[in-house]
Amino acid sequence: MMNWRVGVWTVAGLTCATWYGVEAAWMARRRGSGSRPLASERRSTLVLLGMGVLGEAGAVALAWRRPTVPLVGDRTTAALVALPAVWAGLAVRWWAVRTLGTHFRATIDVRDDQPVIRTGPYRYVRHPSYTGGLLAVxxxxxxxxxxxxxxxxxxxxxxxxxxxxxxxxxxxIHHLGPDYTDYAATTPRLIPRVW
Incomplete structure (x- = not known):
């Protein structure tokens, strides 16, 4: 029987290493255009990071208490269920980042040469990298x-x-105008055919 603490740290370590490794590789590879940003926003990136740290700390603290409220079977089963979801989420995020190519940014950064991307996972949702991230988490x-x-x-x-x-x-919507507004009107935000 697998020690559940080993399973927790193995999945967490693999998730973080893969997530940040893929993102770092794409950030290093992107050449980007020489254009200056029309708009740049970083507060939401800090909110994502802060909520991630708080959520992880709170979740681990809750999971260490006794008694717990099991989600699926025993902890070994939970680890086996978790891995496919984590890897599927990372694959969706990677697909989204790859589809954006040189237009990918870790922060919200709109450039004057930025098109509305409608290919790859962007055919199904407007924010597929967030869909993948949520599935992985x-x-x-x-x-x-x-x-x-x-x-x-x-x-x-x-x-x-x-x-x-x-x-x-x-x-x-403000910077890309009607092209993005039309795209937003026909494409769900996060979950295909739902929202």
Missing amino acids: AGAATVLNDVPAWLVLTGSTLAALLYRIHTEDTIL
């Missing part, structure tokens, strides 16, 4: 195998993403 939270811990980690991530999506959509 929900998967990683599953390994804790505790309903309150899962709700805290997934909920804090979702709250931060909702703030980020609202901020990003507002900026993109």
Whole structure:
């Protein structure tokens, strides 16, 4: 039987290493255009990071208490359920970053040569990298195998993403105009065919 603490740290470590490794590789590879940003916003990035840290700390603290409220079977089963969700989420995020190519930025940064991307995962949702990130976090939270811990980690991530999506959509509508407004009117934000 797998020690659940080993499972927690293994999934968390693999998630973080892969997530940041893929993102760092794409940031290093992107050449970007020489154009200056029309709009740049960093507060929502800080909100994402802050809520991530608070959510992780709260979830781990809840999962260490006794008794826990199991999410799925035992902790070994939870780890086995978590890994496919984590890797699927990272794959969706990677697909989104790859589709954006040189237009990918870690912060909200609108440039004058920026088109509205409608290919790849952007055919299905406006913010697929956030969809992938949320799926990866929900998967990683599953390994804790505790309903309150899962709700805290997934909920804090979702709250931060909702703030980020609202901020990003507002900026993109303002700077990209009717092209983005038309895209937004026909493409869900985060979940295909739902919202």
